Amino acid sequence: MNASHVSEFIPSPDEVGARDLMKFMKHIVIFDTTLRDGEQSPGASLDIKAKIEIAKQLERLGVDVIEAGFPIASKGDFMAVHNIASVVKGPIVCGLARARKEDIDECRQALRPAKQARVHVFLATSEIHMKYKLKKAEEEILKQAEEFVKYARRFCDDVEFSPEDASRSDIDFLCRVVEAVIYAGAKTVNIPDTVGYATPIEFGSLIKTIKTKVSNSNKAILSVHCHNDLGLAVSNSLSAIKNGAKQIECTINGLGERAGNASLEEIVMALNTRKDIFNCGTSIKTEEIYKTSRLVSKLTGIVVQPNKAIVGRNAFSHEAGVHQDGILKKRTTYEIMKPEDVGVGGTQLVLGKHSGKHAFQERLKKLGVELEKNDLISAFQRFKDLADKKKEVFDEDLLAIVEEELESVPETYKLEYFNIKRGKNFQPKATIKLLVEDNKDIEESSDGDGPVDACYKAIDRITNRKVKLLDYSLKSTTGGKDALGEVSIRIKSEFGNEVSGRGTSTDIIEASVKAYLNAVNKFLFTKERKAKAEL
Ligand SMILES: [Zn+2]
Numbered sequence: 001m002n003a004s005h006v007s008e009f010i011p012s013p014d015e016v017g018a019r020d021l022m023k024f025m026k027h028i029v030i031f032d033t034t035l036r037d038g039e040q041s042p043g044a045s046l047d048i049k050a051k052i053e054i055a056k057q058l059e060r061l062g063v064d065v066i067e068a069g070f071p072i073a074s075k076g077d078f079m080a081v082h083n084i085a086s087v088v089k090g091p092i093v094c095g096l097a098r099a100r101k102e103d104i105d106e107c108r109q110a111l112r113p114a115k116q117a118r119v120h121v122f123l124a125t126s127e128i129h130m131k132y133k134l135k136k137a138e139e140e141i142l143k144q145a146e147e148f149v150k151y152a153r154r155f156c157d158d159v160e161f162s163p164e165d166a167s168r169s170d171i172d173f174l175c176r177v178v179e180a181v182i183y184a185g186a187k188t189v190n191i192p193d194t195v196g197y198a199t200p201i202e203f204g205s206l207i208k209t210i211k212t213k214v215s216n217s218n219k220a221i222l223s224v225h226c227h228n229d230l231g232l233a234v235s236n237s238l239s240a241i242k243n244g245a246k247q248i249e250c251t252i253n254g255l256g257e258r259a260g261n262a263s264l265e266e267i268v269m270a271l272n273t274r275k276d277i278f279n280c281g282t283s284i285k286t287e288e289i290y291k292t293s294r295l296v297s298k299l300t301g302i303v304v305q306p307n308k309a310i311v312g313r314n315a316f317s318h319e320a321g322v323h324q325d326g327i328l329k330k331r332t333t334y335e336i337m338k339p340e341d342v343g344v345g346g347t348q349l350v351l352g353k354h355s356g357k358h359a360f361q362e363r364l365k366k367l368g369v370e371l372e373k374n375d376l377i378s379a380f381q382r383f384k385d386l387a388d389k390k391k392e393v394f395d396e397d398l399l400a401i402v403e404e405e406l407e408s409v410p411e412t413y414k415l416e417y418f419n420i421k422r423g424k425n426f427q428p429k430a431t432i433k434l435l436v437e438d439n440k441d442i443e444e445s446s447d448g449d450g451p452v453d454a455c456y457k458a459i460d461r462i463t464n465r466k467v468k469l470l471d472y473s474l475k476s477t478t479g480g481k482d483a484l485g486e487v488s489i490r491i492k493s494e495f496g497n498e499v500s501g502r503g504t505s506t507d508i509i510e511a512s513v514k515a516y517l518n519a520v521n522k523f524l525f526t527k528e529r530k531a532k533a534e535l
Helices: 016-024 050-063 075-087 100-110 129-135 138-153 171-184 201-212 233-242 264-273 286-300 321-331 357-366 373-389 395-406 451-463 508-534
Strands: 028-034 067-068 092-098 117-124 161-166 188-193 221-226 247-248 349-351 411-423 429-436 439-445 468-476 485-492 499-505
Touching: 028 264, 028 373, 050 067, 050 075, 050 286, 067 075, 067 221, 067 286, 075 100, 092 100, 092 395, 100 138, 117 129, 129 138, 138 161, 138 171, 161 171, 171 201, 188 201, 188 233, 188 247, 201 221, 201 233, 221 233, 233 247, 233 264, 247 264, 264 286, 286 357, 286 395, 321 429, 321 451, 349 357, 357 373, 357 395, 357 485, 373 395, 395 499, 411 451, 411 508, 429 451, 439 451, 468 508, 485 508
Parallel strands: 028 067, 028 247, 067 092, 092 117, 117 161, 161 188, 188 221, 221 247
Antiparallel strands: 411 429, 429 439, 468 485, 485 499
16 A cells, blocks of 8 residues: 655645555455454453564564554553554554544654555444434534544545444445445445344445445445354455445454454455455465464464364364265365465474574574564573473474563563472362563462362462453463463453453462463553553
């Protein structure tokens, strides 16, 4: 997409707009919102370092637009957008803003370092949102949308507008709003199915109606943003493409509010695999898909379901004998995509005990990770420790190490020691010693229904909290008896907020303890950050 810098001046819009449109005739713009909507997934909060890593990987993946955050929402969001705008060079970096002056000003400041910037303004247009949430009449909403698109255009050449809850809005009113914001200078108009209510045929026809009814619809790129509450986000997005949408908003692994957003990998691979139906393409480097999915899963702590299309562990495995037989005879009998097209199957033996720092760093680079000096030193130390316990270190193990390094949550509680006693006729008993705030050791013991439960109860005694474990999953990062165990958990604090935690170790009880401490530390950290933000 053409460069559109944030500047203090009003640029000449229309020529650029027309050229852009030509360029995107058959090109579907991939607008990734993993870092904004995806981060709104319950339990998925990401810190700045993690967001930058994901943004860099999205750049390698080849997305056209990265929605990096909602700058006015918090200091952390502002900084994330600002820092991503500084490091990302290829994709357009986008910030979200309500149709309000303060939001747009904040967004503009956050995007200042961007090579190519976009301000995304939204305002609800459905009766239910206007009446109960905004308490405004149609005419006021129309004026507000127009006014703030114009305001945003004063600073930014590239403005996108979203009529929130579009799929439940009155169609005539929606068309009037779309027309007005295009006149006001919006280059992209995004039609969100905010609550995931639409169905494919209906949503496609909504896009078609907007295209035909809105007199200036050819002056802007039509986009869609679908939620997955009925499991229809991808279908609705594809139906929109068939009916003229040229931009898709989506996320890695389909993360997002509630049931999530349309999954980037599913949309891209559907377009690629069924070119005969869709006749359009994207700039996504599909071989980067799997790696991106893994990175996002590790950093958010949200595990991908095994049967998830494209990136699930089972997406390319064939169990039934008759299928295996068919595949061996001719692959296309049961396979419509090649696993290597999305970067699956590349797990190799890469490093061992004798590998040096340089080899370690080079391998990380190949995996798309560049660490700063200090992080690299400590990640290398972890690698050495691991290589002592485990003969072969795989890519997946390296990513697990890096992910722990990137976690910049202060370790208020650190594991010093743990011991489990168990026997045939009595409950397991765990003794745990934690180093608290780097200055005192506290030891506690507890019984439990199993060794992990006993450990968690002992930790609760030390931290003096009532934490509820919502989710616990264990998987091995690679095959083999000495594989690293990776535990992901989600906990709910006594105040009702949810955080996720992860831990890896060759010992699964230790991985479980680390995951729990990670979550508790994260919880304390976010609480502290929130308290600071509220000052
Ligand atoms: Zn959304």
